[in-house]
Amino acid sequence: MAEVVLQNVTKRFSDHVALDDVSMTVPDGSFVVLLGPTGAGKTTTLRMISGLDQPDGGEIFIGGMPMRGLTPAQRNVAMVFQQYSLYPHLTVRENLEFPLKSPLLSTPRAEIDRKVKAIAEVLQIAHKLENKATALSGGEMQRVSIGRALVRSPQIYLMDEPLSSLDAKLRADLRIELKSIQAGSGATLLYVTHDQIEAMTMATHVGVLQQGRLVQFGSPREVYENPVSIYAAARLGLPRINILPADIFAGAPPRARNIGLRPEHIRQGSGEESLVTRVEHLGDQTRLHLSFRNHQIVTVTDAHTALRSGDIVKIEPNKPLYFDAEGMRLA
Known part of the structure; x- marks a missing residue:
């Protein structure tokens, strides 16, 4: 795993400034949650780190290495999107195996089977392994999407509201499981959500974004008890x-x-x-x-x-x- 550093990162889309001079350090092994309303810059931050988009200004470092010009594959990151991103013609097992079969990883067959089995059990989809992705419910499809990221060992996991489409009980169960997996593996995880409970219960650090600017970064307790503004105070607490x-x-x-x-x-x-x-x-x-x-x-x-x-x-x-x-x- 690796520390992720953003230094004065700016991103514009035509006349709209999506990220405005954002500097942030995601510590190695941390679980960082980004909070803010739609349009605050949360997903854009993930896309900058993943390499799906390139910054117009500033630098991004993963594990001390500059990322400018590197493709997503070269950055060794795993991203879970808000919308399902599965191969519909493949089974659940094949979808979970897919990233492990990359020539860049060269994972042995026995290790692929072990990882797929373990993740499928954690995500409660072991009984669906032979089903086509098109035969799954929306919640099951999202669990497979999460599982496809978890089977890897990337430098950082990037998750864009991965639990938003799940029912309340499964969402609560997966909050516990995701936090347990992250803490047990020492993974670095950057997570976007609107759910204040997810932020308070899962995060080691919270970043509050407002119109593309990072207005506060600290532990959930620090942001809750000592917000820098009314805006930051309103991000946490129910x-x-x-x-x-x-x-x-x-x-x-x-x-x-x-x-x-x-x-x-x-x-x-x-x-x-x-x-x-x-x-x-x-x-x-x-x-x-x-x-x-x-x-x-x-x-x-x-x-x-x-x-x-x-x-x-x-x-x-x-x-x-x-x-x-x-x-x-x-x-």
Whole structure:
């Protein structure tokens, strides 16, 4: 495996700047998740590293070697696309074997069989090995696509929302399996997702992209607890962070325009009165939807709370985050 370094990488498509002077280091053996809305530059970053697209400026290094001018095959990367990329006329087994039969790898037959069997069991498709790819469900096709990358031992795995088409249970199972495979093998993995749970549970590092710029890079806990901006704060956390006018509570510092409160950082039982507008019982916790001075707030409370819509509850901020007029974090 290898460290991946982007130095001042820029990519333009006509007048649109897809990546704007991005510098980032993906440490060797790390699981890095890129977060951001559609158009932020996540997939473009993967395509730059894989060699499918070339940067207009800056340099990319994999394992200390410059990648400029090298084809995807020469870079020894494995990429999983959001859309299935299977050979429809081949069986599942043949699709999984295909990258191992490359003349560049020259994998022995016994090793091919061992790897295919192991990955098929992990991805719960061992019973489908002799099926044609066209006979699979959408979720099964995506699992084969993931498996075709996992059977290799590339310098880096690049995954573009690989679990988005799977049902909730399989998605949760594969989150665990992917993280286990990555941690056990020491693989370097760069992963794009919109799923905040995937980012929090799988990543060693999170990169937050905004309109082609990398605005924050750090551990999931660091980005969650110490976001550099309202934009970064909104990328992680479910329910989303509450953003309110800074003067809605007393004690705001100078230059503060907004206060950010994570749902778990709203203390109940003291402070100022708010109206309960909705109660969501989720089993392990309960979400309270509150109306406070004409602003809507979501917080969490005891799973067995007796509160109901129409009740009054007192609240006050705990561990608030403050942001200036441009949405940047104030110390």
